[in-house]
Amino acid sequence: MADLSQVVLTEVDKQGEIDTVQLANSIKEDHQKIVGAVKSLQSLGDIVKVEQYSTKHWQLTDEGKDVAANGSYEARVYNAVPSEGITQAEIMKNVPNAKIGFSKAMQAGWISMDKSCEGGPKVFRKSESIKDTVQECMLKFAANDSKSVPENQKSDFKKRKLITEVKEVGYKVSKGANFTLTVSKAEVDLTPEMIQSGSWKTKTFKEYNFDALGVPPPAGHLHPLLKVRAQYRQIFLEMGFTEMPTQNFVESCFWNFDSLFQPQQHPARDAHDTFFMSEPRTAHEFPMDYLYHVKEIHSNGGHGSQGYKMDWKIEEAKKNILRTHTTANTARMLYQLAQQKEFKPVKYFSIDRVFRNENVDDTHLAEFHQIEGSVADFGLTLGDLMGIIREFFKKLGITKLRFKPAYNPYTEPSMEVFSYHEGLKKWVEIGNSGIFRPEMLLPMGLPENVSVIAWGLSLERPTMIKYKIDDIRTLIGPKVNLQMVYDNPICLLDN
Numbered sequence: 439m440a441d442l443s444q445v446v447l448t449e450v451d452k453q454g455e456i457d458t459v460q461l462a463n464s465i466k467e468d469h470q471k472i473v474g475a476v477k478s479l480q481s482l483g484d485i486v487k488v489e490q491y492s493t494k495h496w497q498l499t500d501e502g503k504d505v506a507a508n509g510s511y512e513a514r515v516y517n518a519v520p521s522e523g524i525t526q527a528e529i530m531k532n533v534p535n536a537k538i539g540f541s542k543a544m545q546a547g548w549i550s551m552d553k554s555c556e557g558g559p560k561v562f563r564k565s566e567s568i569k570d571t572v573q574e575c576m577l578k579f580a581a582n583d584s585k586s587v588p589e590n591q592k593s594d595f596k597k598r599k600l601i602t603e604v605k606e607v608g609y610k611v612s613k614g615a616n617f618t619l620t621v622s623k624a625e626v627d628l629t630p631e632m633i634q635s636g637s638w639k640t641k642t643f644k645e646y647n648f649d650a651l652g653v654p655p656p657a658g659h660l661h662p663l664l665k666v667r668a669q670y671r672q673i674f675l676e677m678g679f680t681e682m683p684t685q686n687f688v689e690s691c692f693w694n695f696d697s698l699f700q701p702q703q704h705p706a707r708d709a710h711d712t713f714f715m716s717e718p719r720t721a722h723e724f725p726m727d728y729l730y731h732v733k734e735i736h737s738n739g740g741h742g743s744q745g746y747k748m749d750w751k752i753e754e755a756k757k758n759i760l761r762t763h764t765t766a767n768t769a770r771m772l773y774q775l776a777q778q779k780e781f782k783p784v785k786y787f788s789i790d791r792v793f794r795n796e797n798v799d800d801t802h803l804a805e806f807h808q809i810e811g812s813v814a815d816f817g818l819t820l821g822d823l824m825g826i827i828r829e830f831f832k833k834l835g836i837t838k839l840r841f842k843p844a845y846n847p848y849t850e851p852s853m854e855v856f857s858y859h860e861g862l863k864k865w866v867e868i869g870n871s872g873i874f875r876p877e878m879l880l881p882m883g884l885p886e887n888v889s890v891i892a893w894g895l896s897l898e899r900p901t902m903i904k905y906k907i908d909d910i911r912t913l914i915g916p917k918v919n920l921q922m923v924y925d926n927p928i929c930l931l932d933n
């Protein structure tokens with residue numbers, strides 16, 4: 439670092455003012471090391487004057503570099519078409535990225551396709567020659583000459599992930615009031631050797647900085663989700679709820695769907711919504727008398743319900759999945775409750791991971807943490823459900839709620855919960871709720887005059903709002919920047 443500081447001083451002395459990005463490029467040095475040298479010069483007093491600036495420049499992605507070197511995907515498709523033509527299938531098989539290249543080459547009018555040929559659609563050259571402007575533009579970006587590329591083309595290349603915009607912070611460095619070409623690094627420690635030899639007499643020592651903060655000791659850091667989870671857990675505990683055991687991510691379809699009176703033909707039970715386990719493929723331990731009661735209520739009804747009048751298969755119930763909701767655990771707990779000699783009212787909650795075979799986007803992953811509360815007591819009504827939801831959200835500082843009729847296979851009536859978001863100036867869905875159906879509760883053996891109200895929401899949505907995170911993939915998953923975990927503040931949900 440010391441010799442880089444000397445390089446900076448020498449260049450400032452020569453040029454009057456230097457740019458750290460240009461200096462790093464000219465001496466082929468890492469820009470951050472140059473910045474470090476400038477910062478250490480700044481700490482020695484008013485030796486240099488530093489002004490920060492930020493720039494954005496276009497950079498080729500790996501795909502962009504490939505196109506610069508080997509031509510655009512559309513040009514490669516064109517070049518793969520011989521004079522006698524070639525089947526589309528062969529192009530798709532032999533040319534890399536042919537799918538993109540083919541449509542672009544068709545759009546550019548370079549090739550045509552004859553679908554009437556035997557053996558499948560055949561591709562022919564439509565133009566004698568082509569001008570691969572995409573590759574030319576990539577070569578301009580490679581030569582840092584992006585200015586001559588039209589803006590609309592840049593946004594197209596960005597969409598095609600051929601280029602990416604890189605933000606960079608640089609510094610203009612010029613002479614400070616105490617500029618000097620020779621800086622002796624101020625000593626930070628007075629050593630026994632210095633005292634013994636008397637060399638301390640000719641050394642300069644760094645001033646004490648009594649305002650300096652202590653060095654934060656290395657410590658662990660809680661992920662934002664865990665901070666928000668702790669807040670929601672505290673709310674449930676204050677309201678007298680008991681946390682349920684939910685450590686089984688793998689669940690049988692019986693507990694996840696059948697015990698909740700969710701029909702075996704329900705689309706949510708298909709592989710496109712649910713992750714099925716290949717090993718262990720099936721579960722084997724069920725309370726068989728209860729299972730047959732569930733089979734009966736599904737296929738022939740009972741307790742005043744007509745059931746689904748559909749053939750109910752135990753093979754479906756035995757399949758193992760990654761649970762799609764923690765309501766499976768609520769069902770297990772309510773069944774246990776029903777086995778007690780005498781019914782006692784309970785309040786259960788859980789906050790744990792659930793898994794759904796969703797398309798991943800900026801607000802959805804294939805898993806999320808479900809927050810769920812339930813109350814089992816004599817004669818509970820929809821009013822009790824609305825009241826406890828109000829009480830729950832009031833502890834989060836949310837009082838402007840609306841309830842909208844909804845549908846769940848296992849609750850009737852059901853309601854979506856909305857809260858008015860002052861920032862967004864609109865009503866935002868903040869949860870779902872309902873009263874578990876008798877077809878779910880009575881086969882368990884719960885008394886007829888006992889009802890169970892329940893509600894749920896996700897942990898990720900409030901966490902993203904709290905920490906102002908737009909893309910869930912920056913909150914959870916392989917792309918998470920750990921600095922975000924270190925830096926995020928404590929979480930208090932009452933504001």
Ligand code: FB9
Pocket residue numbers: 765808809810834836846849866867868869870871872892893894895896897899900903
């Ligand atoms: O969390 C959700 N939204 C939400 C929650 C809190 C919040 O900020 C806090 C108040 C400060 C902001 C938003 N939702 C439920 C609503 C939507 O985000 C929705 O699009 C996504 N939902 C998830 C499921 O989506 C596949 C959220 C998740 C969800 C939905 C339903 C339940 C649990 C989680 C449930 C239930 C239930 C119903 C009846 C009986 C038992 C459980």
